Amino acid sequence: MATLKDLSKHLGLSVTQVSRAINDHADVSQKTKERVREAAKELGYAVNRSARSLVTGKSGMVILIRPGALSGPADMSVLETISGLSGEFHKRGMQFLLNIMPPGTDPMPVYQSAATSGSFDGFVLIDTRRDDPRVALLTEMGVPFVVHGRSDPAADHNYYDIDNHQVAYTHAKNLLALGHTRIALLNGPRGYAYSEYRLQGYQKALEEAGVSFDPALLVSEQMTEGNGMIATARLFEDKVHRPTALICGNILLAKGAYTALGAMEYRIPEDVSVVSHDDVLHNIRGSAFYPALTVSRSPFANSWSHLAEILCNAIQNPTAPPHQHVAEVEFIERASTGPAPK
């Protein structure tokens, strides 16, 4: 474990200058920077992060805290999330830390103590809920954080989000234009920001078209293939009041819906139109559906670099105004939509 002092002795320089050389400061000559770099390699020097943290007050680490319940396939995306974020923070010279709480732990004390410990320069929040208490806590404590999603429409914190309102609004609008009036929404669970926004967009479109909202056409469940299947089966129980169109919250739900519709011998799009939002999830592609699925898309994978960038900036400049980004959504019409049946 070579230290700066070792290097300085070895080179006949002051510790100060060696430190500045290593951190590439302006007032050290090219030549000495070179010499220092070489000596560092030779002696196997690596900066002691604890010592640096102690004086700078920054640890170079950001953390993501997650409940530990493994709820099956829904957790696939978590893996993408953490590997995406880990990579992006790594690029920016930060360590990304994952803290998985034991199942059943109350998260707030965990956030509280992580924030007071001062060991972390920033937090990443995912699975955001409306009026998420974590946002309130971290804001109050003055710790930098970035949110995947918005905790409320007028949020004044850093976030990266997709336009979930728009997603559902446009899908519904399109289907209404095709003459559909009984449009079911297979949504995520209540309380999550994304599902609430989607519900609002959906309701807005209905309202604009003068179609009244029917709670029986709203499903709020974990967005898995199995739930898509089951929800669809139930929606079509009553053949008379069945929906003529389905808006699916993600492509897993859509896959389940396709299976159920097939089993019940409904044709897509002649009998039922199906559309979905597509995060581009683990290799399931809407274009490979038969008939090919009409989707809105906004790749999940794009968000990691934005989230990392936003958080790193917030850490470097804590007084800057919040950075907020709502990503574009792209609509791709394929073969799963058609005019409403008589």
Added chain:
Amino acid sequence: MATLKDLSKHLGLSVTQVSRAINDHADVSQKTKERVREAAKELGYAVNRSARSLVTGKSGMVILIRPGALSGPADMSVLETISGLSGEFHKRGMQFLLNIMPPGTDPMPVYQSAATSGSFDGFVLIDTRRDDPRVALLTEMGVPFVVHGRSDPAADHNYYDIDNHQVAYTHAKNLLALGHTRIALLNGPRGYAYSEYRLQGYQKALEEAGVSFDPALLVSEQMTEGNGMIATARLFEDKVHRPTALICGNILLAKGAYTALGAMEYRIPEDVSVVSHDDVLHNIRGSAFYPALTVSRSPFANSWSHLAEILCNAIQNPTAPPHQHVAEVEFIERASTGPAPK
């Protein structure tokens, strides 16, 4: 950010004594410990880990480094791994850190620099290969680490492993006893420690029975459902020299094998016997197969606590001899095995 000095002033004690109180040392009275605890809560004191690390030389963090390639379903178990380990280390007061390398990165320099940085008290190694170079590196650098699996039969490092030799040996032995001689092994990719051991166990059993090893009956691929299907289809291409029994490396392979056998109209176990090793993976249970699958089992999930325990001990006592644990394997005979067909 309250510090020890703040506390000491507030209490009229020395910094020394406050520190010792907080760390629950012996030579501070119950009464003052109580007072200190209270004041700490009141002032919102949390120990500064950087400062502590600086003097103790320990960071309280262990790290797992992983390549970033997301190879689909095979990565499901990674999620179990990291959440399992994260939880177990958390219990023991350690932070578990996950470092995901960008795809295509050469791992050795990453291990090298992580080890020299001194920021981590220990390493967890998974996906072990025979004569794994990471083991050599960390051993040489004298950094504590624990391996999931063994890098070689006479390894002198800390590890937790299951008896993979035994797994394949016993399965093969049982099938041989039923009269099978053409027994295929659907194994994991070459090079990984577990698959090499299994291959050896398989060969040993054959040898003991005087059956010669046929390379055409060995498949070495990623253990996914798809590969199980394809490998089985190919193994049965030649109806005359087809195998009469299949040993599957995990339950996904077995599932694929069942599908393929069903499609080719082979009956289990009348025409083909199938056995598998079962790590107890993401809710796929061998008992739910039809016919119910004969398996060896050794729950994956048991290993996290062992690995964490072993590593924490190694960190606290670096000179202790390596701790090595080979877990029991349980054999459960169900309905997928029978005598060899004529």
Added chain:
DNA sequence: GACGCAATCCGAAACGTTTCGGATTTATGG
């Protein structure tokens, strides 16, 4: 009252880095 022992306490140094303020050297132009 003196002694010894245990129970508590304390001052100071150390860990390895960054940074502030100033000092020294080197080049530049007259």
Added chain:
DNA sequence: CCATAAATCCGAAACGTTTCGGATTGCGTC
């Protein structure tokens, strides 16, 4: 050769904790 500015360099303090060695107190015993 001098004055000035720019380019390099340096000493010392500070960050918050742990720990070493020793100091103080209280208490029971003779």
